[in-house]
Amino acid sequence: MSDLGRTITLFLLANTLYQLINNGTISLYINPRFIPLTKISFVLVVIMFVLALLTLIRKVIKRQIKFTIQGIPVIVLITALSPLLFSPQVLGSSMIGQKGLFTFGGYNRIDQVQGETQQKTKQNSTSDNEKKQPETEKKKATDDYIKLSDNNFIVQFAKIQRYKTEFIGKEIELEGFIAHHPLMDKDKYMIARYTVVCCAADAQVLGFTVNGRAPFPNDTWVKVNGKIAMSKEDVYLEVTNINQINMPENPYLYAPEGLPEI
């Protein structure tokens, strides 16, 4: 393998990691909780680069090196450069159908694309949960006005999905982007957010269904005020006010460490 090629590749890989960590775009790829691991990667790649450089210098001194393009690790080189060549984008509404709807460990699962059988199982388990824990439910939904922020979005969303009936009629405020799930009726849309556990590859969608035509195109970020309502199928949002906003600096929600009590 080309000593020069692998030395350059390691240098570029270290540079890319440094850039991603330094300008914060690393959080578009991974949960910020794992950034220390990327910092370890950076240090280890630098060590590898120094080893490669020393090997290269030793071969140059011994005149054992041939400067050819053969053996350059092209595939690693392109990968190392790719985040700098193509500015990282945020996952948008086009992936809504491909990504699973929110599932959260032992919490109530609402993956609508898993098929009818699973739907029935989930509905049964939901009703079982509701039957088993009526006392807990009452304790959970005490606030009449729920404001979803980046910090509480996942837990509040899980609560609403789990203790559905207790949240009916409560006012809610949230931010998200407009999306249409392919399996949804055309006269419905979603106010959605992506949640990331480890990295963008495992991103899942959290979304409130809204009845009616979307007032803005897909991927438009909006601030919504409304009321939680319940149809035969599931919880949905009755929108009272919707305004376009800029995409937040960090558009993803990051799963908290461990499973919080809900």
Next chain:
Amino acid sequence: MQWIRQISPWSIITLLSGSMLAILLPKYSELGVKFSNWLVEHFTTVHIIFFSIVIEALPFVLIGVIGSFLLEIFVSPELIRKLLPKSLLPAVVVSGLLGVIFPFCECGLVPIIRKLIEKGVPAHLAVVMLLTIPIVNPIVGLATSYAFYSQPEIVAFRLGGAFVIAIIIGLVTLAIWGKKSILIKGKSNHCACGCSHSNTGLGVGRISGAINHCLDEFFSIMKYLIIGALMAAIMQVYIPREWLNLLGGNSEVSVGVMMIAAFFLSICSGADAFVASTFVNTFTAGALVTFLVYGPMIDLKNLLMLRAVFKTRFVLYLVTIVSITVFSYGILINQLGVIR
């Protein structure tokens, strides 16, 4: 009518073509813009998913490679042989747990196993080491726990399952092969990175050789990781989720599909969990565990190394028994529903 005769057929064709272009070009250019937008959007989506898998797996690949480099310098096959107890069962169990203190990657493992057999380690113990060291080790455990953050039980089923499967296969190997030789005579030490290993001495030459091997191994593992991550990203973006649900939702089919994927993707055991975790909501838990257990034991890259060192009959036996056992394990997990 004279002027009509003066018009050549070519000018009519040119005029008609021009008119058609004038009418259709805006439509086509609109389509062109839409197509390029679609391409850019999908490409960037593939890139986000692809690069996030690579960057998440990278620290574990690097720790594995550097750890392997240190072991290459400081641990000799003689030392490993001395650690093995004399009686059968303790020896099998210790062989299955050697990865905890010697987390060699699967690339550098085959030549070491060959050395161990040459130095008198029985074939059945060598098989147990070959199957467990790339899985039952702290680096792989840590990487799997990060990748399956909300499903820690996957770690236990991966490491525990690999340990039990390897011990079963080790005992079956003892019963079938006994003291028969499983090595090809007169072959040099081959490795996935294409180098030869010399595990003797601690001179400058050996350290320099180990550095070279470490660098080659890093690029070799990265190549497989990148291909695997790209395939996983393309599948996430382009293969309709309903199709994946259809394949991944079936207890038996999902296990088979993931075994085939693990074989062809040949991803290093320190990084494969990050690829597997992208299929959490589409494939059964048994299929995911199968992917994580089968890949490090038998994959395309590994098979080439095994073929270079072991007799063909033994390689065929090993591939068959590992495939059957891991497949059964995956189905058992699904049937019992032990993982949420």
